[in-house]
Amino acid sequence: MYRTLITIVVVAFLPSIALAQEDAQDIRLVVQVTVDGLRADLLQRYQDSFSHGGFHRFMERGVWYTNAHHMHANTETIVGHATLATGAHPSEHGMIGNAWLDRVTGHLGYGIEDSEHPLLPVPGFGGKGQQIDPSQAIAQAGGRSPRNLLATTFGDELFKTNNGRSKILGISGKDRSAVAMAGHFGDAFWFSTSTGAFETSEYYFNSYPDWVTEWNSQRPADVAIGTLWELSTPKESYLLAENDDRPYEVDLKGFGRVFPHRYGTPEDGLYYTQVLLTPLGDELTARFAETAVHAEGLGQDAFTDYLSVSFSAVDAVNHLFGPSSLENEEIMRRLDQTLEQFFAFLDQEIGAEHILYVLSADHGMPEMPEFMAEMGLSTARNYNGALKDALNANLAAEFGIQDAILQFFRPYIYLDRQAIAAAGLDKRAIERSIVDDLESRDGIAIAMPRNPFPEQIGDFLEGPIRRNFHPQRSGDIYVAQAPYSFLFEAGAVAVMHGSPWRYDTHVPIMFSGPGIEPQVVSRQVSTVDVAITLSNLLGTTIPSSAAGQILDEVVR
Incomplete structure (x- = not known):
């Protein structure tokens, strides 16, 4: 297990971080939710169908920045997550894409691959699913770590400020999302589309904690084998009811373009990918995070802990069906329900008065080129x-x-x-x-x-x-x-983000927690503002390359 701990000379020690804001003095857990591929306008498009305790927790009871943007050009997953975690631009944190060319070896490399820290085998699990993610497919090494991340994260600085007493945890449906948010000092777990288990690497652990082994042994991802992903309410209740069978959508090995979608089996090679791109994937991520909170005792002492949870299904659905599909509307409704249940669990486990929530996205998403062409725009x-x-x-x-x-x-x-x-x-x-x-x-x-x-x-x-x-x-x-x-790349991905255009840069930024007054803010802000705002609120050292501005509505 890899860790480098720096000896710190402490002049004066307090049992908890000294905070300037009275209401933040007893924040025991920071929960940073990242919704992969959540273009900001989708919240407004679907808000009437959301429950009271999911997205509306921020929209009605928090600060909602409606004009927030990434300021970099390559709006990809690792780039956006690293930006949210560090408060730095890719030019400084170094994650300039999901993959890049190593000039020394002459090979493309996956941004978080690390041959010195191989994946930790999950007891009782095996198999190798078909990989449709081009970035992961080019990885030369089986290991994963944050060693290519060149800046410290908010979580790193929280850990250091509390002299190693804060617990830092990153959980996601994707490895690169969990690794970036956990930073250098935290622990990371992610869902494997090869095995259906939540896994990690030897950078973080020599062996799995008992609670992870127990979770995986139940094989919860197998619950959908041979079943259907169906709409949760009558079809006529959906804004996009007619957008359910378009020729430019992708049929992922029999998963279909029309509701209901049929899950395959693990032997098909894509079953666990199907899990990841449906509500079940987000539900498993939330339930795994809940298990981690309880087992690791997050938020149970005077030292503020940090939990990052990144949900991956919205992005996966967008890649195959587009953001103006019936599948997108359904996955957003179901994610809202998952968030409501997740927040209710945390509120009861720790106490809402002790939790600071922040929600954003790693990037937005364009519409399908053919969809825009049907409306009269020239695309290629x-x-x-x-x-x-x-x-x-x-x-x-x-x-x-x-x-x-x-x-x-x-x-x-x-x-x-x-x-x-x-x-x-x-x-x-x-x-x-x-x-x-x-x-x-x-x-x-x-x-x-x-x-x-x-x-x-x-x-x-x-x-x-x-x-x-x-x-x-x-x-x-x-x-x-x-x-x-x-x-x-040519392949299963039918629509791709990664551009510098506004539909790819525009993401939500939302804060909710004790002392935060509800308001909607329309001025332009940036994703690099998130980490420095958290550092200011919690009294930590600012992450090493943070470039943003403090969001006054959150800290005042």
Whole structure:
């Protein structure tokens, strides 16, 4: 088990953190909820169908920031989670994408893979499900850890401030979400789409805690084998009732495009992926988190603990069916119910007066390109592999160089710098050719090199692209698709976020807890504001690279 603890000289010790805000003096647990792929406007679209104690806990009894945005360009899962956790931009926390090219090895690498800390085998579980997540599919190593995260998180600073007495825990349906939010000092668990168990790695544990082993031994993810995912209320009660069978939606190995959706079996290879993208996946995540809270004694002493729970089903549904599908409306209704039950459990277990809740999202989501085209917008689909081949062919014809592009994993093109130099070619001329080629294609908005061309300086996208840039990890050219156009790998993913456009950057930020006055705030705020606000409220050191501003409505 990997841990590095720094010896701290303590001048004066208090039994709990000294807080400036009287109402925050007895916060025993910070609960940070992240809804993967929750575009902010969906809360307003569906709010009339929500229960009183789920999302409405924030909308009616908390501070609700309706104009919150990520400020970076590559709106992917690990990028957004790391930003929420650290309060830093990707240029500083280093997670510039779910994956990037390792210039030393020449291979694409998954952002949290770590060969030195392999996955901890779950007793009694085996199997290898089919992987439809392109980022995880490229992982070379079986291990997972936060070692590539270059900044401290709020959880890290809370742990340090309380001299290791705070418990820090990250739980999610996805490994990269749990790892980013748990930070360097916390523990992380995530749902395995290979086995249906919640797993971890040797970075965190040498063996599973008894409560995790007991949870997994019940095999709760198997409850849906051979059953149906059905609508929870009559179809006519849904705003999007007619959006249930569109030709551009994905039928995931017999799961279907129309309600009811039929679960397969583990032998099919995609059963546990089907679990993850349905209400059952979010329900399992919440129930596992409840078990963790009770077993680990979170919120039961004077030292504030931290629990991050990231729900993954909204994002998974969006990728296959789109955010304006009947499946999206149903998954949002069901997540609201899951949150209501989860919050009720926490309130009873710890006491609502002792809990600070915060809710946000790692990114938004575009509509299906075909859906927007039906309404009259010009859209296109482009695929990394096909573009790379076409660009390399054009460069060979123009400059006489083969495979000048080493890799194109959206959004970055990585050039073979050594080959270009060895051929005596001007790298800037190569970049100019690629940029002109890409920007002439339907569905591409901009292709911006590390050193932008004069006409690109001051562009609306220059700032977000720069905030996404890390010199050792980012590629040579950043490529952004046109609004509502598709740019990703060919495969099961039918719609993909990851753009700098507002539908991908726009996410909710909500706080609820003792002393927080209900209000709706429409001024623009940023996701980098969350961590520094938590640090100010709880009296911790500010995370190392935090770039945001304190949200006054929360701390005053």
